[in-house]
Amino acid sequence: MAADNSYLPIIILLLAAVAFALTPLALAWLWSKKFSPRKPGHDKNAIYECGLESKGDAWVQFRAEYYLYAIIFLIFDVETIFLLPFAVAFTGLAAGAFVAMMIFLLLLVEGLVWAWQKGVLTWK
Amino acid sequence: MDEGLRSELQKQGVFTTTLEELYNWGRKNSLWPLGFGLACCAIEMIAASMSRWDLARFGAEVFRPSPRQADLMIVAGTVTKKMAPQVVRLYNQMGEPKYVIAMGACAISGGPFKQGYNVLKGIDRYIPVDVHIPGCPPRPEALLHAFMTLQQKIDEEQLTGAKRRRHLDAEAPSEFPVPQYGEHDLVPANNPDVWKVPKVTRG
Numbered sequence: 001m002a003a004d005n006s007y008l009p010i011i012i013l014l015l016a017a018v019a020f021a022l023t024p025l026a027l028a029w030l031w032s033k034k035f036s037p038r039k040p041g042h043d044k045n046a047i048y049e050c051g052l053e054s055k056g057d058a059w060v061q062f063r064a065e066y067y068l069y070a071i072i073f074l075i076f077d078v079e080t081i082f083l084l085p086f087a088v089a090f091t092g093l094a095a096g097a098f099v100a101m102m103i104f105l106l107l108l109v110e111g112l113v114w115a116w117q118k119g120v121l122t123w124k
Numbered sequence: 125m126d127e128g129l130r131s132e133l134q135k136q137g138v139f140t141t142t143l144e145e146l147y148n149w150g151r152k153n154s155l156w157p158l159g160f161g162l163a164c165c166a167i168e169m170i171a172a173s174m175s176r177w178d179l180a181r182f183g184a185e186v187f188r189p190s191p192r193q194a195d196l197m198i199v200a201g202t203v204t205k206k207m208a209p210q211v212v213r214l215y216n217q218m219g220e221p222k223y224v225i226a227m228g229a230c231a232i233s234g235g236p237f238k239q240g241y242n243v244l245k246g247i248d249r250y251i252p253v254d255v256h257i258p259g260c261p262p263r264p265e266a267l268l269h270a271f272m273t274l275q276q277k278i279d280e281e282q283l284t285g286a287k288r289r290r291h292l293d294a295e296a297p298s299e300f301p302v303p304q305y306g307e308h309d310l311v312p313a314n315n316p317d318v319w320k321v322p323k324v325t326r327g
Contacts, residue, residue: 035283035292036220036291036292037292037293037294039220039291039294039297039298040298041216041299042299043213043217043299043302044217044299046213046217048190048191048192048217050210050214051209051210051211051213051214051217052210052213053213
């Protein structure tokens with residue numbers, strides 16, 4: 001019995017949290033329906049830019065070179081996070097887990113080789 | 125509800141209220157000002173929000189960096205003609221209900237720079253001002269007094285009826301025309317809906 005519904009308090013708290021967030025929104029919506037008519041306008045809906053009229057488009061393109069930083073970050077930072085628990089639990093691992101980890105490493109090392117060939121690792 | 129019955133109930137420990145009172149009470153105690161200053165009056169405004177004068181006592185210490193979150197615009201300082209369209213646009217971008225305090229001689233009339241070719245002679249030419257504070261600059265106490273005056277004004281507002289505020293009226297405008305830079309002056313020179321040229325009669 002106790003083991004079955006040990007998550008019940010959490011579910012109740014979760015529901016309370018959702019209600020706590022949604023009730024004021026619902027009340028505000030009802031209030032605006034009853035008392036405060038919607039009055040959108042050009043200025044009111046405009047993009048806020050310190051009172052100046054906005055110029056140009058906010059949808060600009062970023063340089064594709066940032067992709068390199070992302071992949072090198074994956075290789076050197078995220079890989080470490082996985083390598084450490086892998087090394088700690090190494091002796092107790094099954095063969096399947098070892099192969100899976102090697103495939104994961106291979107994918108990242110592939111990226112490293114690619115980046116190396118591109119000359120990204122050379123400081124200029 | 126009858127006032128006598130109400131005070132009688134209050135003595136017994138039963139407090140009664142109306143939706144209107146609750147609404148006004150909530151709004152008047154959480155007036156978030158828009159964080160911007162135009163000239164030296166802004167220094168006094170900043171002082172008013174700091175520990176010595178402590179605007180937080182009135183629930184108004186949260187100066188918001190975006191007009192979307194602000195209820196109150198404190199026009200603190202000289203409004204130049206270059207800046208006037210931006211001030212009006214910011215006012216338009218604030219969510220209703222919104223209030224304006226014109227702080228200092230410049231914001232209410234142009235002040236010592238009234239004769240200047242580039243100075244707007246009072247922000248009330250373009251947007252409806254709720255409280256005017258004279259002074260050059262007004263001390264923080266004067267700003268606190270303006271706050272309390274505004275709170276009194278809010279407290280007396282009505283939710284329904286002919287005297288209700290602009291945002292509750294579907295017919296009333298939600299935006300005020302933003303002046304443009306004309307050849308010699310701002311065009312239009314004022315918004316006739318909120319400000320009329322005073323008549324001068326010589327006797």
